[in-house]
Amino acid sequence: MGTTFTLNSMKPEILHDDESIIIVSKPAGMLTIPDRFDKDFPNVRAYLLNVYGDIYTVHRLDRDTSGVIIFAKNAEAHKHLSMQFEHQTVEKTYTAIVRGIVSKDDQEIDIPLIADTRKKGLMRPSARGKESFTSIHVVQRFRIASLLECKPKTGRLHQIRVHLSAIGYPLLVDSDYGSSNEFKLSTIKRKYNVGKDQEERPLLSRTPLHSSSITFLHPLSEKRVTYNAELPKDMTATINVLNKYAPYKSFDSLSSYDEWL
Numbered sequence: 001m002g003t004t005f006t007l008n009s010m011k012p013e014i015l016h017d018d019e020s021i022i023i024v025s026k027p028a029g030m031l032t033i034p035d036r037f038d039k040d041f042p043n044v045r046a047y048l049l050n051v052y053g054d055i056y057t058v059h060r061l062d063r064d065t066s067g068v069i070i071f072a073k074n075a076e077a078h079k080h081l082s083m084q085f086e087h088q089t090v091e092k093t094y095t096a097i098v099r100g101i102v103s104k105d106d107q108e109i110d111i112p113l114i115a116d117t118r119k120k121g122l123m124r125p126s127a128r129g130k131e132s133f134t135s136i137h138v139v140q141r142f143r144i145a146s147l148l149e150c151k152p153k154t155g156r157l158h159q160i161r162v163h164l165s166a167i168g169y170p171l172l173v174d175s176d177y178g179s180s181n182e183f184k185l186s187t188i189k190r191k192y193n194v195g196k197d198q199e200e201r202p203l204l205s206r207t208p209l210h211s212s213s214i215t216f217l218h219p220l221s222e223k224r225v226t227y228n229a230e231l232p233k234d235m236t237a238t239i240n241v242l243n244k245y246a247p248y249k250s251f252d253s254l255s256s257y258d259e260w261l
Contacts, residue, residue, distance in 0.1 A: 010042040015068065015227055020077035020219045022048060022055070025229035026069050028206050032060040044069065059085055059155065067094070067211025068229040072219070080219040085155065091215040094150040094160055095139075095231060097208040097238060098169040099178065101248070102138050102146040109134045109163045113156045122176055123158045125166045132156045134163045140239075143246035144188060145172055147239060149212075160209060172238070173204045181205070183238065188246040203238045210235055 010030050016023035024044060026032065031043035048055045048071055056078035058070045072078035084090045114129030116122040123129075133153040140147040146169065150160050161177045164170055170178030182202035186192040194200045215226040231239075 012044045012047060012069075013229075015229065018220075020073050021081070022052065022071045022073065023214075023227045024048070024069055024071065026061055026066055026211075028064050028066040028232060028234070031063050032069065033057055045071070058082060061211055062158065062207070062209075064206040065094075065209045065211060066229070066232045066235075068214050068227050069211065070214065070216070077219040081216065084216050088153055089216070091213075092152060092155075092211065093213045094152070095210045095212045095235070096148045096150050096160065096164065097172045097204075097235065097242075098146050098148055098164055099144070099172050099180075100146065100169045101141050101143075102136070102148065102169055105138050107136050107167070109136065109167060111163055111166050113159060113162055115157075119176075123156065123162050125162065130154075130156060132159050132163065134160055136164075141248040142242040143248055145242055145246070161207065171207050171209060174207050183208075185241060185245075188242070203241060204234055206234070208235050208238060 010027060012024035012026050012030065014022065015025055026044055031041060033045045034043050035041045045055055045057055052073065054073065056072035056075065058072055058078060058081045061067065061069050070081060072081055110133055111125045112127060112129035113123045113132045114126040116124040131154060135151045135153070137149040138146055139149050148164075150164075152159050158177070161171060161174055165174070165177040172178075173180050173183050175181040183204040184200050184202045186194075186200055192200075210231055211229060212231070213226055213228045215224060217223065218225045
């Protein structure tokens with residue numbers, strides 16, 4: 001049976017609240033706006049409407065993407081912020097855990113994206129697609145994975161996920177653009193034993209993508225402001241486990257291939 005969600009069991013964290021905007025940290029698993037087919041599924045907009053009244057959606061995060069997101073409290077603030085997104089002056093920074101060791105410290109990904117007609121709701125690279133730009137920076141490498149900082153300049157659907165997959169480094173968990181729908185400790189810990197009659201619980205069962213920070217011009221002050229959201233527990237736990245059981249070792253520092261394994 002699936003988990004039953006209620007608005008009371010899943011809530012966004014309010015990071016900032018003033019007369020024109022609300023900044024929240026969305027938990028993974030919560031929608032940004034109501035689902036067309038399931039109006040009762042937890043979503044940030046419904047929660048904020050219940051608390052604040054009128055709310056204007058400025059941008060969105062995928063259901064399984066956690067982190068910082070902006071909502072406007074009035075039409076003027078909504079227009080101001082929407083123009084910034086349209087002119088690509090909003091700076092968004094995401095934290096991602098990808099499969100594989102990314103070799104270059106910094107990369108600019110320039111791959112046009114188009115809707116995938118074979119897979120409804122997904123995207124794919126295509127020369128006929130819309131311009132899509134993402135810059136990535138390696139924060140840390142592990143034996144089987146890399147921790148990245150991603151900055152999308154454009155805002156296409158699933159842009160970061162598709163771009164990372166296109167260059168050979170899909171998210172550590174991504175059944176749509178990768179090859180795995182979960183990540184378990186037994187993947188990297190030798191001689192991992194599960195207790196009798198017990199099933200190993202995954203460390204990650206969602207795409208490890210987190211909206212870490214957002215920078216924009218405040219609609220009232222016209223000053224550039226930045227808001228940050230801390231990494232959620234599942235991503236922090238995964239990073240800690242990778243550090244402990246799969247630390248990165250360069251070939252230059254090893255005496256044999258067996259030492260790297």
